[in-house]
Amino acid sequence: MKTQKRQWRWLAMCLALPLTGCALGSVRQVKVDALGHYDEARGVTVEVKGDEVPEALRRELQESFQRSVDVRAQRPADARGEPLRLELRVVEALSPEAAAASSSERVAEQARTVFGLTELEKSSGRLAIEGTLLSPEGERRLGLVRWAAAGEPSSLASRAGREAGDALGREMDFRRRDFVNRRAADERLFLTPTALTLEPGEVVVSNDQLLLFRAGVGLSRRVQVDVWGGGLPIPVATGVPLPLIHAVGGAGAAALGVVGAFDLGLKVKLLDESRYLPGVAASYDFLNLFAGAVGGAGIVLLGNGVAAAGGVGAAGANLQFNLFSVTAGKHFGDFQLTAGAYVLDNHHFIPQKAAITVATGGTNGEDGGGTGGGQVTTLPRIPTQVQAFVGAQYVLGPHSELAAEFFPRKPFGDSFGTTGVRWLLGSNAPRGPVAFDRLRVRIDVAALWVYLPPSQDGKRGGIPLPLPWVGLGLYKL
Numbered sequence: 001m002k003t004q005k006r007q008w009r010w011l012a013m014c015l016a017l018p019l020t021g022c023a024l025g026s027v028r029q030v031k032v033d034a035l036g037h038y039d040e041a042r043g044v045t046v047e048v049k050g051d052e053v054p055e056a057l058r059r060e061l062q063e064s065f066q067r068s069v070d071v072r073a074q075r076p077a078d079a080r081g082e083p084l085r086l087e088l089r090v091v092e093a094l095s096p097e098a099a100a101a102s103s104s105e106r107v108a109e110q111a112r113t114v115f116g117l118t119e120l121e122k123s124s125g126r127l128a129i130e131g132t133l134l135s136p137e138g139e140r141r142l143g144l145v146r147w148a149a150a151g152e153p154s155s156l157a158s159r160a161g162r163e164a165g166d167a168l169g170r171e172m173d174f175r176r177r178d179f180v181n182r183r184a185a186d187e188r189l190f191l192t193p194t195a196l197t198l199e200p201g202e203v204v205v206s207n208d209q210l211l212l213f214r215a216g217v218g219l220s221r222r223v224q225v226d227v228w229g230g231g232l233p234i235p236v237a238t239g240v241p242l243p244l245i246h247a248v249g250g251a252g253a254a255a256l257g258v259v260g261a262f263d264l265g266l267k268v269k270l271l272d273e274s275r276y277l278p279g280v281a282a283s284y285d286f287l288n289l290f291a292g293a294v295g296g297a298g299i300v301l302l303g304n305g306v307a308a309a310g311g312v313g314a315a316g317a318n319l320q321f322n323l324f325s326v327t328a329g330k331h332f333g334d335f336q337l338t339a340g341a342y343v344l345d346n347h348h349f350i351p352q353k354a355a356i357t358v359a360t361g362g363t364n365g366e367d368g369g370g371t372g373g374g375q376v377t378t379l380p381r382i383p384t385q386v387q388a389f390v391g392a393q394y395v396l397g398p399h400s401e402l403a404a405e406f407f408p409r410k411p412f413g414d415s416f417g418t419t420g421v422r423w424l425l426g427s428n429a430p431r432g433p434v435a436f437d438r439l440r441v442r443i444d445v446a447a448l449w450v451y452l453p454p455s456q457d458g459k460r461g462g463i464p465l466p467l468p469w470v471g472l473g474l475y476k477l
Helices: 002-020 055-072 103-114 153-175 244-248 253-257
Strands: 027-032 044-049 084-094 126-134 141-150 203-208 212-218 223-231 259-271 279-291 299-303 306-309 318-332 335-345 355-359 376-379 385-397 400-407 416-425 439-452 463-476
Touching (some): 027 153, 084 141, 103 141, 141 153
Parallel strands (some): 044 084
Antiparallel strands (some): 203 212, 259 279, 279 318, 299 306, 306 355, 355 376, 385 400, 416 439, 439 463
């Protein structure tokens, strides 16, 4: 029974490794915040903390770490500011109970180091250190590196300082021009993108409103690719805001249950955010909206008289769009402000299987969305649509933030927006060979606000109407 439980435990760990990433080797963890605000810092000063650390071990750690981080963390030659501070703490330094008597024991010792299991078996000795990168004044924590290995501490000291300093220095060099501390899910708010992209190798799998799925990956520091697919339970097509009142039009709520979407997107960061200038990103999405067997109402897409109408019992209707967007964003401490626009174009390069109609008059004098009563005119394509937006985000802490978006329209009563909260859940350290610190779960709970116009008798409507928005995402950093 115990053997079976152990096998299941190892199987679960093996399945989790591809998703969460691996934390293999002596360097257990390394992360550094944006260092752009400290571009005048003159290198790094390393100090080993702890009164119980033997002097020989202290000196070897300090010297090897200092040499390694100085080589890797390139600083401007003309920097004249106070150096950053690195506080190095010896977490554990245990001498082995007995010398390794066989080659198999030495192999086991190396294996425990590689897989991060030195805490489980300490008879062969263990050295664990933790380095904290601080601002020149020591008031702000800027980075962290953790290192651990099995063996005699005195013989591991030089290697520990060299490997930990090298890992931290590489990450410092990577972040030295950054002015934004990017968190998981910062590439989007609820319905709109930001000027940030996914980090190189970062992967996201998410779902919004239970029916709209997304998978994305960062290809480089400036390029990310996304694939969206699923249904449209409320009026949002892969980020294209379609207000509920106008999307339904005269077709009735049933139209929402049949419209599907497939989207392949490419996002490029054009300008990095600097001390004074905002970041800028642009994207292109190949967007296809489709339906299976739909009724006479067809597919209602844009409202305001613009729709794709199919015949009674029509099947396989689809429309292809080119979706362009541009976004600018600027951070002010924990507050971020974004602004941009969507451009939805219907110059399709795959065949469309639905008639595009514009209503000139609806039932009871109202707009029928191109599917109700009144006269219709067939168009070769849907006119290009432009939708501006602004957004705001405020970080409350390491695990939560508030966000809001607004989409102005003409007339103003057609404008809509979102308000909500986002939670980011995850571990702050790896566990064995699994890098749980690189895994984040995103939970979005928001309200999509639209204006419900008053009814003809004036007894209903005339108020903002909140529609629920829920999203869940899994990020591998």
